[in-house]
Amino acid sequence: MPASTKPRLGIDLGGSKIEILGLDADGNERLRRRVPTPHGDYAATLAAIAALVRDGEAALGVPWGACSVGVGTPGSLSRATGRLRNSNSQCLNGRSIVADLRECLQRNVAIANDANCFALSEATDGAGQGAGVVFGVILGTGVGGGWVVHGRVLDGANGIAGEWGHNPLPWPRDDERPGAACYCGRRGCIETWLSGPGLTRDHAARAGSSRSADGIVAAALAGDPIAEDTLIRYEDRLARALAHAINVVDPDVIVLGGGLSNVARLYANVPRLWGAYVFSDRVDTRLERNVHGDSSGVRGAAWLGATTVPDVTG
Numbered sequence: 001m002p003a004s005t006k007p008r009l010g011i012d013l014g015g016s017k018i019e020i021l022g023l024d025a026d027g028n029e030r031l032r033r034r035v036p037t038p039h040g041d042y043a044a045t046l047a048a049i050a051a052l053v054r055d056g057e058a059a060l061g062v063p064w065g066a067c068s069v070g071v072g073t074p075g076s077l078s079r080a081t082g083r084l085r086n087s088n089s090q091c092l093n094g095r096s097i098v099a100d101l102r103e104c105l106q107r108n109v110a111i112a113n114d115a116n117c118f119a120l121s122e123a124t125d126g127a128g129q130g131a132g133v134v135f136g137v138i139l140g141t142g143v144g145g146g147w148v149v150h151g152r153v154l155d156g157a158n159g160i161a162g163e164w165g166h167n168p169l170p171w172p173r174d175d176e177r178p179g180a181a182c183y184c185g186r187r188g189c190i191e192t193w194l195s196g197p198g199l200t201r202d203h204a205a206r207a208g209s210s211r212s213a214d215g216i217v218a219a220a221l222a223g224d225p226i227a228e229d230t231l232i233r234y235e236d237r238l239a240r241a242l243a244h245a246i247n248v249v250d251p252d253v254i255v256l257g258g259g260l261s262n263v264a265r266l267y268a269n270v271p272r273l274w275g276a277y278v279f280s281d282r283v284d285t286r287l288e289r290n291v292h293g294d295s296s297g298v299r300g301a302a303w304l305g306a307t308t309v310p311d312v313t314g
Contacts, residue, residue, distance in 0.1 A: 010302025013073040015089045020052040021298040027125050031056050042091045050104045070110040070305030072117035072297050076159045110304045116153045117300030119146030122255040124303050127288035131252035140258030143191040165191035170244045190241045203230040235269045243277030246285050257290045
C-alpha cells in the first residue's frame with residue numbers, strides 16, 4: 001500500500017492514559033480508543049501500545065504492519081544517547097523508546113514531543129492550516145511549544161526546539177524577580193508564570209486565598225476586581241513571552257492549546273499588547289485557538305507517522 005494512501009495511526013502516550021487515533025489518507029477519523037497507562041512499568045507500556053496498534057489495524061481491516069505509526073510523548077529524545085529524557089512519566093526516561101517500539105511494532109516509528117504533535121496537527125488541518133510557520137503553544141499544567149515550518153516539525157540540533165516554557169519570562173518587572181522555582185532547577189521560567197498552577201499561585205499571592213484557574217476566569221467574568229487584575233497580569237506576561245518567540249522566528253500563526261486556551265479574551269487582548277514588545281512597526285502574526293481541542297496531539301502523532309523525522313534510535 002503506497003505511503004500516501006495507507007491509514008495512519010497516532011499514539012498519545014500520556015501519564016494516565018494511552019490513546020490511539022486512526023486517520024485515513026484525507027485526515028478523516030476512523031478509529032479512537034484509549035487504555036490506562038501502566039503506572040511506572042515500561043515493559044507493560046510497550047505491550048499496551050502494541051496491543052492498541054494490533055487491535056486498531058484489525059478494526060480498520062488492514063493487516064499487521066500496514067499502518068504508519070507516530071507517537072507523541074512528554075519529553076524529548078536526547079541527541080547524545082537516543083534515549084528519552086525530561087518526561088514526567090519517569091519510567092520512560094533513559095529508555096531507547098524508538099528502538100524498542102520498532103522492535104515490538106515491527107516497523108519504523110516516528111516519535112515527537114507532545115507539543116510538537118499538537119503543532120503539527122494544527123498546522124496540517126487546524127487553525128494554522130496553509131501557514132508557512134506555525135508555533136503551537138500548550139498552556140496547561142505545564143507550558144510547552146512546538147514549531148512547524150512548511151509542514152515539517154522543527155526538531156532542532158539538540159531535539160529541544162519549542163521548549164519555550166523553560167526560558168525566563170522576558171522584560172520582568174521588579175515584583176516578578178526572581179520568580180518562582182521551576183522543576184528544571186531555575187527560577188522565573190515562563191512555565192512558572194503561564195501554566196495553570198502559575199496562574200493560581202499568582203492570584204493567591206495577591207488575593208490571599210486560592211482559586212483554580214477556571215475559578216479565577218469565572219470570577220473575573222462575574223466582576224471580581226482581584227480576579228480581573230490577575231487575568232490582566234497574565235495577559236501581559238503571555239504577550240511578552242509570545243513577543244519573544246515572534247522576535248526570534250516570526251511565525252505566521254500562533255495556536256494555543258491546553259486548558260488556558262479556552263480563555264476567550266486572550267485572543268483579543270494579547271495581540272493588542274504584544275506590539276509593545278515586538279521589534280516591528282506592525283505585527284501580522286495571528287493568535288488562534290486550536291481547532292481540534294484535546295484531539296490535536298494524537299492527530300498530530302498520526303500525521304507525524306507519515307512524515308520524515310530525524311532518525312534517533314539509540
